[in-house]
Amino acid sequence: MAEPPREELAPGAVLLRRAALPVAAELLQCIDEVVLQAPFRHMHTPGGHRMSVAMTNCGACGWITDASGYRYSEVDPETGEPWPSLPAAFLTVATSAASTAGFAGFQPDACLVNCYVPGARMTLHQDRNEADFEQPIVSISLGLLADFQFGGLLRSDPVRRVRLGHGDVVVWGGPARLRFHGVLPLKDGKHAATGCVRYNLTLRTAR
């Protein structure tokens, strides 16, 4: 079978366009199951802002934010129960993408599930609540197109814009791991697989 197109966005940042397309329907079904147990919610930043992106998690721990700060939690603060387990299909896509990108042995223990509706966005930030920055983060986009921004190691560094579409997988590791990144406000649209939303899965080794 043909290799998926592999695009190096920057050292350590590998875009595998449409790599998750063959299993996209299965991933969406897994999201539906996760959400039954741990519904999407709008968390608040430590500064008190309500996030426009709705989030939930699966795996041994999940990323949360509230007045006390940004961190990982072994339980869903809404219920006090553990997060739903990491679906096997998430793990398979993430570990195979990581090894294609040169990160063999990736063992994610957390998956943040983001849900964007038109207008939702994520301002430039770094992902630094994980224990070991030697471990990459794998992101999987589903549904509506997003204009993703990635910059450098300083917030003030220039940003590049990359359009991420249904089934696109990106591995962020090595020197790209701490780059600033964000998502511009989602544009209106309708996708055959997801309707009027975009989902993004980020698989992480949090602990």
Ligand code: MD3
């Ligand atoms: C670059 N999510 O959840 S995924 C996030 O589309 C997040 O929902 C965005 O940023 C989204 O934290 C972007 C792409 C991504 C994820 C993690 C990264 C890019 C990254 C970590 C380091 C550098």
Ligand code: FE
């Ligand atoms: Fe991020």
